[in-house]
């Protein structure tokens with residue numbers, strides 16, 4: 001049996017709310033998109049706002065309509081600040097990282113070697129997975145969004161950022177699997193975790209998620225990112241590797257500034273070129289941020305028909321002929 005190709009978009013709850021589930025599903029069907037990833041990031045839309053959306057009438061309708069239309073639903077979330085609250089720092093500074101100046105701080109991430117921190121994390125994750133149920137069984141519980149956010153304590157220091165992330169992901173998968181034995185979990189290769197881990201090995205069920213942020217789409221994937229992807233594919237299975245791109249990410253192309261709300265620099269040929277490159281490496285699972293683009297405001301600024309046409313082109317590039 002041929003493995004199914006994922007053709008996804010990643011959206012904020014606020015994007016979905018602005019369109020409403022009915023209209024969104026209509027657009028996805030038209031564009032042949034078969035996966036929605038709902039995004040939370042703690043800072044602008046947190047896990048609570050995601051949960052509130054899912055429990056609303058529109059959120060329930062979305063889940064029902066996705067099921068009816070064979071559209072998978074996943075949750076791509078920065079969760080670490082919420083599963084290990086920063087307020088614990090006063091009583092338990094040892095849960096948190098030592099920064100590159102040697103100062104213990106609760107600004108980003110955690111001490112990835114702190115056993116005690118995991119007691120709190122486990123409790124919170126076990127609760128989280130009671131309501132967050134990806135239809136693909138793929139989980140995305142990312143660490144903090146940062147370039148220099150890793151731990152420099154004596155225990156963590158020997159490990160690269162990617163290795164520290166993988167220590168966290170291996171442990172996280174074990175916790176999720178106690179609730180959902182079919183679970184798999186993403187290792188996000190991105191920013192400072194772009195390079196492949198060197199010493200830590202992924203447990204079975206950890207899959208590569210490659211997110212080449214900061215590209216100029218006029219050019220092919222830069223060699224630094226391409227080489228990092230290839231090296232990662234020597235560590236993580238090709239069959240489950242997943243690309244998270246930014247082709248339709250109006251939020252990124254606006255510098256995440258809602259006063260800007262720019263038009264995306266879409267070019268079908270650039271996207272096609274990129275997908276061919278990824279497919280040549282054996283990858284069949286794709287999604288792209290489409291935050292602020294699948295949004296009523298974007299439609300008003302740049303035209304609904306044109307936006308839907310772009311989505312349709314994206315879906316048709318990925319819809320491989322059988």
Ligand SMILES: [Zn+2]
Nearest residue numbers: 111151153156
């Ligand atoms: Zn540490």
